[in-house]
Amino acid sequence: AQSVTQLGSHVSVSEGALVLLRCNYSSSVPPYLFWYVQYPNQGLQLLLKYTTGATLVKGINGFEAEFKKSETSFHLTKPSAHMSDAAEYFCAVSPEGTGFQKLVFGTGTRLLVSP
Amino acid sequence: DGGITQSPKYLFRKEGQNVTLSCEQNLNHDAMYWYRQDPGQGLRLIYYSQIVNDFQKGDIAEGYSVSREKKESFPLTVTSAQKNPTAFYLCASSRAPGSPLHFGNGTRLTVT
Numbered sequence: 001a002q003s004v005t006q007l008g009s010h011v012s013v014s015e016g017a018l019v020l021l022r023c024n025y026s027s028s029v030p031p032y033l034f035w036y037v038q039y040p041n042q043g044l045q046l047l048l049k050y051t052t053g054a055t056l057v058k059g060i061n062g063f064e065a066e067f068k069k070s071e072t073s074f075h076l077t078k079p080s081a082h083m084s085d086a087a088e089y090f091c092a093v094s095p096e097g098t099g100f101q102k103l104v105f106g107t108g109t110r111l112l113v114s115p
Numbered sequence: 116d117g118g119i120t121q122s123p124k125y126l127f128r129k130e131g132q133n134v135t136l137s138c139e140q141n142l143n144h145d146a147m148y149w150y151r152q153d154p155g156q157g158l159r160l161i162y163y164s165q166i167v168n169d170f171q172k173g174d175i176a177e178g179y180s181v182s183r184e185k186k187e188s189f190p191l192t193v194t195s196a197q198k199n200p201t202a203f204y205l206c207a208s209s210r211a212p213g214s215p216l217h218f219g220n221g222t223r224l225t226v227t
Contacts (some may be wrong), residue, residue: 009155034215043119043205043218044158090157102148102173103216107157 002027002093006106014114019063019078021109023091026072032094033074034103035065039087047089050074061085086113117142121206121219128200128226136191136222138206145209147189148216151175152203161204164189193224200226 007022025031032051036044048059055067061084065076074091091106119140128134140147146165150158160173164183178197183189189208193200203223207216 036216036218041124041221041223043121043207043220044216045218046215049215102160102163105150105158107155 002031002104004091004093004104004106006089006091006109008109009107010110010112012112012114013081015083016080019076019081019085019111021076021089021091021111023065023074023076023106024072025074025091025093027093030069033065033067034092034094035059035063035074035076036090036092037061037087038090038108044090047076081111081113083113083115086111119206119208119217119219121204121222123222124220126222126224128224130226131195132226133192133194134200134224134226136193136204136206136224138189138191138219139187140189140206140208140217140219141187142208142210142217143186144217145186145211147183148207148209149173149179149181149189149191150205150207152205152221158205161191193226200224 003026005024034049035047038044047063048057050057050067058064063078088108088110090108092103094103122137148163149161152158159175161179162181164170180192205221206219209216
């Protein structure tokens with residue numbers, strides 16, 4: 001069964017600093033990988049996804065993530081944090097090629113951005 | 116604009132009462148999902164449906180029921196058998212296998 005581990009329930013950065021949110025997964029087959037963002041009292045919004053092809057994936061709001069099969073990781077980065085990036089971020093995994101899939105979510109990382 | 120509508124945004128019920136949460140989508144998506152979100156636990160799947168008149172239990176289905184009579188609608192009933200129903204409930208849909216989920220803005224249920 002697949003699982004997702006997000007290291008750090010909270011990450012604090014200063015405005016303008018690098019953002020790094022970690023995600024490791026376990027899956028018996030090549031997975032599809034996703035990052036979602038959630039603002040308070042709202043649903044989740046897709047940031048980016050990896051299915052096949054280029055392992056460096058660019059998403060919305062300047063975020064990107066790199067799929068590293070050897071490390072079973074899909075860490076999310078942004079070169080320069082903005083106050084509006086403060087939110088909760090979820091990594092999710094879905095095994096490829098097995099029909100409609102139930103995404104498995106990590107427990108989330110809350111990003112705090114200070115001025 | 117297409118999207119998913121969940122209503123109401125906030126819901127309060129007394130213990131022992133059943134309550135139904137609404138989820139409607141106009142994205143023409145085949146698959147729909149219900150997730151429960153609790154602080155520090157991420158999202159856990161309650162039920163999902165791949166097509167009309169068919170649905171499957173997720174990881175935490177006990178105490179919940181669903182129906183899928185129309186493609187656009189996937190209501191969730193929280194029954195009195197659910198031991199700890201207070202939570203944030205999210206409905207989602209997806210177009211095809213492996214496609215990203217589209218989420219509604221959630222319903223926060225408080226049972227006292």
